[in-house]
Amino acid sequence: MDKFCDSLTRFSRRPTDEVRIGAVGVGGDNPIRLQSMTNTDTNDTEASAAQVERIAAAGGEIVRLTAQGRREAANLGRIRALLDNRGCRVPLVADIHFLP
Numbered sequence: 030m031d032k033f034c035d036s037l038t039r040f041s042r043r044p045t046d047e048v049r050i051g052a053v054g055v056g057g058d059n060p061i062r063l064q065s066m067t068n069t070d071t072n073d074t075e076a077s078a079a080q081v082e083r084i085a086a087a088g089g090e091i092v093r094l095t096a097q098g099r100r101e102a103a104n105l106g107r108i109r110a111l112l113d114n115r116g117c118r119v120p121l122v123a124d125i126h127f128l129p
Contacts (some may be wrong), residue, residue, distance in 0.1 A: 030104065031069060045057060050091055050120040050122065051118070051119075051121075052061070052118070052120070053090050053091060062091055063089055063090050063091075064089060064090060064091035064093060064122075065084045065090065065093070066087055066092070066094070066095070067084070067093070067094050067095075068080070071095055071096055071097070071104055071105065071108070072100060072101055073102050074104060074107045074108055074111055075111070077104075077108050078088045078108050078111045078112050078115070078117075081108070082115065082117050082119065083115055084119070085119040090120075090123055091121075091122060092119050092121075092124060093107075093122045093124050094121060094122070095123075095124045095125065095126060096123050096124065096125050096127070097126045097127060098127050099126050102123065102125065105121070105123055108121070109121060
């Protein structure tokens with residue numbers, strides 16, 4: 030065990046600095062954040078936005094989407110715009126899986 034965990038049931042958090050993902054604070058004194066990742070085709074704007082909305086409605090505070098290539102990366106802006114249009118402000122994080 031280390032100085033932050035002296036048993037499996039007693040632990041303390043390591044001190045960290047806060048970073049912001051949209052309006053959501055991570056680290057620092059913030060609670061642990063719930064995030065999930067879509068499994069839709071990122072080129073399918075409607076399906077991806079709908080899944081982001083479902084994740085947010087279920088309590089997800091941050092949603093990740095994958096971008097396997099440039100086309101998927103370019104479509105992330107359209108997904109964000111559609112969500113904004115629908116009033117869904119959950120922060121999105123891009124998992125980039127190509128050499129940009």
